Amino acid sequence: MNIGIVAGGPQEALADLAIYKDKVDLWIGADLGASYLLDQNITIDIAIGDFDSIDHNTKNKIKYSASIYKEYPIEKNETDLELAIEKALTYDPDSIFLFGVTAGRLDHELANIQLLYRLLDQNTKAVIIDRQNEIAMFKPGKYQVCSNHNNQISFIPFSSTVQDLTLEGFYYPLSNETISWGSTRCISNHLIKQHGTFLFNHGILIMIKSTEEDNLS
Incomplete structure (x- = not known):
């Protein structure tokens, strides 16, 4: 199984997710990333996060559209992306594609790149993809x-x-x-x-x- 996780990085840097429809078996939207899946007419299999980055109407659309919806409190130890990765790992995936995790805040970007090491250490193939770059470890x-x-x-x-x-x-x-x-x-x-x-x-x-x-x- 190949899993695509979409986080809430800047939309202008987001890859065209439609290109990966045939490669991804299950889509997870992390917070604002679930809205990006809606925008590109891709089925949300799992929506997860605190959803503090979206308005009430969009949140309701995500709740209605997602097969699984899991909302967390804003004050938590994990980022929304970490929660999405933890959920993805329960499916024992062959690979994980990470979208919307670069080109925003530098602290988030560096931490997200380091998440590749965590996945590598668990022998899970992972790649970060944005509009201009693919990053793998x-x-x-x-x-x-x-x-x-x-x-x-x-x-x-x-x-x-x-x-x-x-x-x-x-x-x-x-x-x-x-x-x-x-x-x-x-x-x-x-x-x-x-x-x-x-x-x-x-x-x-x-x-x-x-x-x-x-x-x-």
Whole structure:
């Protein structure tokens, strides 16, 4: 099962959710994210959060439309997104797509990116998607990556070092290199073939696929 979670980040940065309808089996709207699902005519399987970001009429529409509606008090230990992720994990999903979690408040954005590590630690595949970016996190191993829309692809260490990083099929190849916090060595690369490979032996690695605004359709 693939689960899509939509949070309440800025709407102008939100990806076109319709593109992912065939990839997502269950949709969860976290607070304002449930309203975004309504706006894009996507069935709300679960609506969850404190719903302090929406007006009364919209909240009632969400209650009526959602198969499952769970409202929490405003003062709570978890963010609405954390509640949505906890609910998603009860379905033992193969992957989770996270929308509406970037491009807003910086503290929220950084915390949301760190949630990728929590999911990685539980062996749940997850990716953050907005209008211009896809962000994923990886444990040591060998992975294939493909590119669309002239993506720029960057690799950033999430651990203090990532060791023995090799990039194959990229414009700037790499062979068994160590990259550390603060390094820009692997920023703004791109594929020279339809598919490329990256592999490493130690550390935690973030991959960001970005599309320039002018190339967005």
